[in-house]
Amino acid sequence: MAKTRYGIDRGLTRRMFGTMFGLGLMYVVLAALLYALGFSAILVLGISAALLFGQWWFSDSLAMSAMRAVVVTPEQAPQLHAMVDRLCLLADMEKPRIGIADSDVPNAFATGRTPSRSVVVVTTGLLRRLDPDELEGVLAHELSHVAHRDVTVMTIASFTAIVAGFLARSFMWGSMMRDNRNQNAAVMFIVVMLVSVVVYFISYLLINGLSRYRELGADRGGALITGKPTALANALVKITGDMAQIPTRDIRQMEPVSNLAFAPAVASKKGFTLEGLMSTHPSLEKRLENLAKVANELGQR
Numbered sequence: 126m127a128k129t130r131y132g133i134d135r136g137l138t139r140r141m142f143g144t145m146f147g148l149g150l151m152y153v154v155l156a157a158l159l160y161a162l163g164f165s166a167i168l169v170l171g172i173s174a175a176l177l178f179g180q181w182w183f184s185d186s187l188a189m190s191a192m193r194a195v196v197v198t199p200e201q202a203p204q205l206h207a208m209v210d211r212l213c214l215l216a217d218m219e220k221p222r223i224g225i226a227d228s229d230v231p232n233a234f235a236t237g238r239t240p241s242r243s244v245v246v247v248t249t250g251l252l253r254r255l256d257p258d259e260l261e262g263v264l265a266h267e268l269s270h271v272a273h274r275d276v277t278v279m280t281i282a283s284f285t286a287i288v289a290g291f292l293a294r295s296f297m298w299g300s301m302m303r304d305n306r307n308q309n310a311a312v313m314f315i316v317v318m319l320v321s322v323v324v325y326f327i328s329y330l331l332i333n334g335l336s337r338y339r340e341l342g343a344d345r346g347g348a349l350i351t352g353k354p355t356a357l358a359n360a361l362v363k364i365t366g367d368m369a370q371i372p373t374r375d376i377r378q379m380e381p382v383s384n385l386a387f388a389p390a391v392a393s394k395k396g397f398t399l400e401g402l403m404s405t406h407p408s409l410e411k412r413l414e415n416l417a418k419v420a421n422e423l424g425q426r
Contacts, residue, residue, distance in 0.1 A: 181277065185237040185244050188382050192234075194226035194246045208257070209245065212265050216350050218272050221245050230371050231255070231364045234385035235267040243271045254367060255360055262347055262357030263387055269346030273341045279384065282332050329403070334386060336405040341415050354419040361416075365390045365409050 180187075189196075199206040206223055213220045221235070221243035229250040237243030245267045247260075255263065348354035365388060379386055389406040407415075 147281035161269045181238050184277075185242055188234065188385065189195075189224060189244065189246065190238040192226040192228070192246060192248075192370060192382055194224040194244075196222050196224045196244065205247070205252070208261055208262055208287070209268070212261065212268055212350060214269060216265075216272060218268065221268070221271050223247075225249060225252075230379050231367050231388075232379055232380050233267055235265050235270045236382070236385055237271070238275065238277055240271055245271070250367075250371075251364070254363060257355035258351075258353055259363065261351055263355060263360050265347030265350045266343045266357065267347075269343040269350070270339065272346070273339075273342070275342075279332070279336060279339065282328075282335060284330060287341040333403060333405050340406050341412065344412055344415055345419055348416055348419040349423075352423060354416040354423065355425065358413050358416045361388065361412055 188194075197205070202225065203225065206340075209220060211221055219240050221237065221240065222245070224244050224246040226246055226248045228248040230248055231254045233245065233247045233251055235243060235245045245264065247263070251263065252260070280369040328350065344357060348357050351357070383389060384405045385404075389404065406412075
């Protein structure tokens, strides 16, 4: 990873490694089981590699297309570019492309396969609602994602769960083509389906756990770079409050990039709940507590 002033988040690094190791191990077990049941290893690995490469390579284009976002030049959005220029200078990092999505939903996201191919997108709704300090905090949050390359990690991690579902469906169709007189076919089908469901569920929990931590890490990184954790906290409160006033049809526009967004369309509940366990973002209370700790570290009240 290129060195930036966002520093090394060792907690994030450990969780990335742990998540990728756990997901990789489960995928290997599932692939081995399918191979033992007669599937070609070349077919399984080939399809998996192709899907992984496609999702990784086109991640920025897919997200931009889903949100109908457009890349803007410094001439088209001078204030926005000037703010990102300053933050990248502070963080000593390469500047990503800047995009704007015409949506009243106040949000932002960062995506891209590498820092040089990354893009930070803000919605017109976000630009209208936040003051300069709050907007700077949100941009610093998104740049933290780029600096730590966790966008790529989340893309790869998410792919594993997709593979589990894909392989399960492949086996289902394959089993239908097998000799119906094989007495073990039904048993093998049930076993593989159960394993696939378990793999997908555990993958989902691991991915969301990592996603929640990366949001806390990006909040912390963004607050430290700007030195204004209170401004980022204010942006979170303002966005979360305004989100409840946005029509449902507009909220759906963020669904394709909801796991990448700065704030979820529906806030997670505080405490240990099933909803919180399945959420890609920490609760608002958790994020505000995290930012309060940063403010305390910086000697602010």
